[in-house]
Amino acid sequence: MKVLVPVKRVIDYNVKARVKADGSGVDLANVKMSMNPFDEIAVEEAIRLKEKGAAEEIVVVSIGVKQAQETLRTALAMGADRAILIEAADDVHTDIEPLAVAKLLKAVIDEEQPGLVIAGKQAIDNDMNATGQMLAALLGWGQATNAAEIEIEGDVAKVTREIDGGMQTLKVKMPAIITADLRLNEPRYASLPNIMKAKKKPLDAKTAADYGVDVAPRLTIVATTEPPARKAGVKVESVDELISKLKNEAGVL
Amino acid sequence: MDFALTDDQAQIKDAIARICARFDDAYWLKRDREGGFPTDFYDALAAEGWLGICTKEAQGGAGLGVTEASIMMREIAESGAGLSGASAVHINIFGLKPVDVFGTEEQKDRMIRPMAEGRAKACFGVTEPNTGLNTTQLKLRAEKRGDRYVVNGQKVWISTAQVADNILLLARTTPLDEVKNPTEGLSLFYTPFDRERIKVNEIEKMGRKAVDSNELFFEDFEIPEADRIGEEGKGFRYILDGMNPERILIAAEAVGLGFAALRKATAYARERIVFNRPIGRNQAIQHPLAQKYAALEAAWWVTMKAAWEYDNGMPCGASANMAKYLAGEAGFDACQQAVMTHGGFGYAREYHVERYLRESLIPRIAPVSPQLALCFIAERVLGLPKSY
Ligand SMILES: Cc1cc2nc3c(=O)[nH]c(=O)nc-3n(C[C@H](O)[C@H](O)[C@H](O)COP(=O)(O)OP(=O)(O)OC[C@H]3O[C@@H](n4cnc5c(N)ncnc54)[C@H](O)[C@@H]3O)c2cc1C
Numbered sequence: 001m002k003v004l005v006p007v008k009r010v011i012d013y014n015v016k017a018r019v020k021a022d023g024s025g026v027d028l029a030n031v032k033m034s035m036n037p038f039d040e041i042a043v044e045e046a047i048r049l050k051e052k053g054a055a056e057e058i059v060v061v062s063i064g065v066k067q068a069q070e071t072l073r074t075a076l077a078m079g080a081d082r083a084i085l086i087e088a089a090d091d092v093h094t095d096i097e098p099l100a101v102a103k104l105l106k107a108v109i110d111e112e113q114p115g116l117v118i119a120g121k122q123a124i125d126n127d128m129n130a131t132g133q134m135l136a137a138l139l140g141w142g143q144a145t146n147a148a149e150i151e152i153e154g155d156v157a158k159v160t161r162e163i164d165g166g167m168q169t170l171k172v173k174m175p176a177i178i179t180a181d182l183r184l185n186e187p188r189y190a191s192l193p194n195i196m197k198a199k200k201k202p203l204d205a206k207t208a209a210d211y212g213v214d215v216a217p218r219l220t221i222v223a224t225t226e227p228p229a230r231k232a233g234v235k236v237e238s239v240d241e242l243i244s245k246l247k248n249e250a251g252v253l
Numbered sequence: 254m255d256f257a258l259t260d261d262q263a264q265i266k267d268a269i270a271r272i273c274a275r276f277d278d279a280y281w282l283k284r285d286r287e288g289g290f291p292t293d294f295y296d297a298l299a300a301e302g303w304l305g306i307c308t309k310e311a312q313g314g315a316g317l318g319v320t321e322a323s324i325m326m327r328e329i330a331e332s333g334a335g336l337s338g339a340s341a342v343h344i345n346i347f348g349l350k351p352v353d354v355f356g357t358e359e360q361k362d363r364m365i366r367p368m369a370e371g372r373a374k375a376c377f378g379v380t381e382p383n384t385g386l387n388t389t390q391l392k393l394r395a396e397k398r399g400d401r402y403v404v405n406g407q408k409v410w411i412s413t414a415q416v417a418d419n420i421l422l423l424a425r426t427t428p429l430d431e432v433k434n435p436t437e438g439l440s441l442f443y444t445p446f447d448r449e450r451i452k453v454n455e456i457e458k459m460g461r462k463a464v465d466s467n468e469l470f471f472e473d474f475e476i477p478e479a480d481r482i483g484e485e486g487k488g489f490r491y492i493l494d495g496m497n498p499e500r501i502l503i504a505a506e507a508v509g510l511g512f513a514a515l516r517k518a519t520a521y522a523r524e525r526i527v528f529n530r531p532i533g534r535n536q537a538i539q540h541p542l543a544q545k546y547a548a549l550e551a552a553w554w555v556t557m558k559a560a561w562e563y564d565n566g567m568p569c570g571a572s573a574n575m576a577k578y579l580a581g582e583a584g585f586d587a588c589q590q591a592v593m594t595h596g597g598f599g600y601a602r603e604y605h606v607e608r609y610l611r612e613s614l615i616p617r618i619a620p621v622s623p624q625l626a627l628c629f630i631a632e633r634v635l636g637l638p639k640s641y
Contacts, residue, residue, distance in 0.1 A: 034267070070260045077264060189271045192302035195264050196315045 001115035001152075001174075003046040003055045005080065006105055007039040007062050009071040010125040019224050020093075026125070026224065028092045035071045037187075038120025040078075042180040044187035045150060046118050047079040054152040055116070057081050061108055063101050065089050069203065076198035077190035083201070084108060088208040088215045095126060100208075100215040102134035107211035109139060114175065116157065121146050121179040132179040142172035146181040256554075261317070262324050265306075269325050272297050273332030278605055281337055284463035285608050290416045291341050291463050294334065299371020304345040307498075308369035309353065312361055318564035319498045322346050323505035323556060330509025331516075333605070336612040339506040340412060340464040344368075344375055347502060348421060350495035352443055355483035364419070364443050376417040376446070378408040378469065379492070386625050388423075389435035389489060393471065395424035395442070402426070402442070402481070404450075404474040410619070414453050414467040420446045422476075423488050432486075441488035442476050450474035460611030497573040498563055499620055504556040504576040507584030507616035511549045514591035514609045518542055521595050521604075538594060545587040552579035571634045578626040581617040588613040 011017055012032040020027045035043075049055040060075040062068040063086045072083035086104055088096050096104075109117065122129035136143035144159035148167070151158040157176055160169045162183065172178075190198070208215045236242045247253040258266065276294050284291050298304055307322050308314020326346070330339045345368050352364050367373035384390040393406030404424055414420070420443070427438035452470040483491055519542060522533030532538050559572035588610040592599035599606050617623060631637045 070263055073260045074264060074267075190264060190268050191300075192265075192268070192306060192315050195261065195268070199261070 001055050002057045002059060002112065003049060004059045004061065004105075004109060004112060004114035004117045005039070005042045005046050005075070006101070006117070006119050006131070007043065007060050007071055007075050008036040008120070008123045008125075009033050009062060009064055009068040010036045010123050013037055013124055019226050023223050023225065025093055025095075025221060033067070033071075033092075035074050036120050036123045036125075038122060038124070038180055038182070039075075040120075040187040041182070041184050042118040042120050043075045043078050043080060044185050045147075045180060047188075048185065049116075049150070049152060050079070059084065059112055059114065061086065061105065063088050063096055063104050063208075065092050065094070067092065069205075072203055073195075073198055074190060076201045076203070077195045078188060079194065081201065083203040084206060085203060086206045086208055086211070095217075096215050097217055097219060098128050098130035098134055099218065100213060101131050102138055103213045104208060104211055104215075105131070105135050106138045107213060109135075115155075116152075116174055117141075117177045118147075118150075119177065119179050121181055132177050136177045139175075139177070142174075142176040143178070144170050144172050144176065145179045147178050148181050148183045150178060150184070258324070262321060265317075265321055266324055266328050268301070269298075269303065269328040270332060272301065272303075273329060273334055273338070276332075276334060276338070278333050281334055281463075282602065282605065282608070284337055285460070286462070286602070288462040288465075290413070290465070291337065294338060295341050295371065295374075298342055304342060304371045305369030307347055308365055312353075312365040312369055314365075314369040318560065319347070319501050320557065320560040320564050322498075323501055323560050326502050327505040327509035327512075327553070330506045331512045332509075333513050335510050335513060335609055336461050336506060336615050337463040339509070340461060340615075343502065343506070344377055344413065345371065347495060347498045348375060348377055349443070350498060351421070351441055351491040352482055354494055355441075355487075355491050356443075360443070360479075360482065367418075373418045374413060374416050375419040375421060375443075376411050376414045378411045378414075378420050378422045380408060380410045382407055382409045382468075386622060389439070390429070391423060391425055391439060393422075393424045394428075395422075395426050395440060395476065397426065397478075397485075400478045402440075402476040402478070404471045404476060406471050408469040408471075410456070410466050411469050412464060412466045414446070414451075414469060415455060415465040417446045419443060420451075423492060426485050426488075436489045437486050439488040440485050441482040441491045442480050443482055444476045444480035447474060459614065460608065461615060496620070497559070497569050500573040500577040500626075501556055501559045501563065501569075503616045503620065504552065504559070504573075504580035507580040507613065508549050508553045508556060510609055510613055510616070511545065511552075511580075511584035511587030514588040514606050514613075515542060515546055515549070517604070517606050517609075518591035518594040521598075525596075532594075541590050542594065545583065545590050548579075548583040549587055552576065552583040555579055571630060574621075574626040574629045577616075577621065578623050578630075581623060581626075585610075585613040585617050 012034040015032050017026045046058045058080040059082050060080040061084045062072050069085050119132045146161045147159045148162045149160035155174050156171050158171050305314030306317050310316045349365050395402040395404045422442045426440040432438040454468040455465050522538050525532045556576040559569045559576045562569035591606040592610050598604050632639050
């Protein structure tokens with residue numbers, strides 16, 4: 001079975017995001033970028049399936065600016081076999097919207113015919129949580145979102161998901177789309193010999209136009225603002241004072 | 254000209270940062286208090302293949318350049334591991350370069366591969382108590398007897414001799430008064446460290462307690478001829494080959510340490526409130542930190558230039574000495590400023606910057622002093638007369 005994993009290049013989760021002066025988005029100039037952490041988990045899961053003998057080949061796909069090649073190399077160094085880069089933007093600030101991404105992925109999937117797609121449940125930059133679901137709809141495939149555990153049994157994937165108050169287990173017939181949650185696994189990082197090997201693995205460079213997909217944005221970003229600064233707390237001397245403050249100052253009682 | 258990291262280099266930096274993140278400030282603080290080689294840190298890097306970054310693929314390494322190794326060493330030091338972390342692996346990275354260039358195929362396989370894989374540790378014995386930086390005057394004697402050499406004499410400051418399996422040793426095989434040129438008559442060996450015949454005394458020192466430095470006393474220490482690198486009498490020339498990359502790596506480590514100190518200092522300056530404002534709002538606090546940052550950045554790019562020259566087979570002596578000098582000074586200045594920024598707390602161990610300051614003197618002093626690095630520039634770049 002072939003497993004396809006889409007990976008997105010996003011602002012590194014350790015970086016403190018700063019809003020651009022004109023409010024049009026987050027400033028990404030000279031900012032450290034990394035693979036979306038949920039996508040790392042998806043890549044890791046695909047590698048584990050391969051190690052268990054449930055998958056033969058892992059293809060990773062990234063859609064965005066040319067620099068996403070770096071993200072693909074990371075996935076190859078982790079253990080993916082082959083990469084496809086779809087250049088769809090020149091400016092690092094251009095975010096390709098989920099529907100366009102899903103259409104491009106559908107086009108790749110039509111060519112590649114994978115038995116399973118594992119994606120991150122969302123990208124940490126815009127938190128849309130939509131691509132996997134849209135892709136399932138476009139393909140007419142089954143989907144299991146927010147996977148915390150995946151088991152392959154013949155042509156069925158058994159997926160355990162964390163839901164409010166417990167766990168839910170589903171079975172989806174493959175080909176299917178699974179999106180990865182945080183607790184699915186702990187991704188490995190690339191060892192030096194694997195970084196070296198990754199350089200020799202194939203990376204196909206394509207453009208959105210090659211697939212005839214229009215990536216023009218449909219959404220308008222009205223404003224981006226920093227979260228309000230947290231005000232310093234106050235210490236109270238007694239329970240009475242606390243109640244009085246909650247009543248008179250905070251107005252919550 | 255392209256100042257951006259390549260994909261490889263970005264991945265290297267990232268992977269090293271992730272390994273180092275497992276060894277936090279508390280780990281290094283404890284190592285500095287108690288001493289003891291940071292074996293788990295060394296093993297973590299070895300397990301992921303990092304000790305072979307510069308080793309050729311034929312000996313099980315990645316075959317990358319000094320540029321990549323410098324990025325790695327800076328990242329190690331900058332993580333907060335400082336010189337304690339960097340010195341623990343430093344010799345594995347480039348130490349056996351003379352064996353790579355001048356050794357036989359059999360020697361390369363036997364000697365280099367275990368170092369690249371982290372299965373062996375080594376130390377490098379050059380400095381002697383009574384010759385100082387005047388290396389051609391080395392006195393430790395290796396006398397040929399049949400198919401062996403018998404070594405007697407002393408070395409000093411030899412780092413990691415407490416844990417080393419092998420020693421790369423520069424020794425005199427022809428007495429000084431019998432050679433035409435003082436650069437002749439020294440030979441290079443790489444051989445098992447025989448603790449029966451080499452007495453090791455650890456030197457109590459100012460910093461980097463985790464990585465030992467020692468006095469060595471050799472008493473009829475025997476070296477088989479098969480462990481001599483290259484020809485007899487040419488050892489001084491052979492070690493020159495490894496000196497520039499060593500200076501480049503040390504410079505990278507000093508820069509990393511300096512940036513680690515600035516990271517602590519700026520975080521503190523933002524948070525410490527005195528006179529109802531963060532101390533970092535005062536220009537007298539900001540400007541020195543900005544200055545040190547600029548100096549570290551400048552030193553880094555000279556280091557990268559030297560590494561680029563070396564990796565492209567160009568002469569790099571001038572850049573390597575400038576990098577070593579600039580980085581040594583900038584690293585020290587940054588650490589000192591970081592302590593001063595913390596005020597009294599900078600003097601307390603648990604704020605870490607005093608440890609960095611103590612470590613920052615090492616890349617200033619070793620492997621070549623600032624004076625001698627400047628002598629090189631004065632003489633070879635400016636064309637001034639040799640002063641010594
Ligand atoms: C922590 C640490 C680890 C070390 N690890 C190792 C190791 O693993 N292996 C090893 O072989 N060595 C090691 N060394 C030794 C180090 O390389 C030497 O200390 C260094 O080369 C300086 O030599 P020296 O101490 O003999 O200084 P000296 O040569 O005695 O010099 C003393 C001072 O005089 C100055 N000076 C000397 N001659 C001149 C001149 N002509 N003009 C101007 N100034 C001059 C020097 O610059 C210096 O400031 C280590 C040192 C330290 C501190």
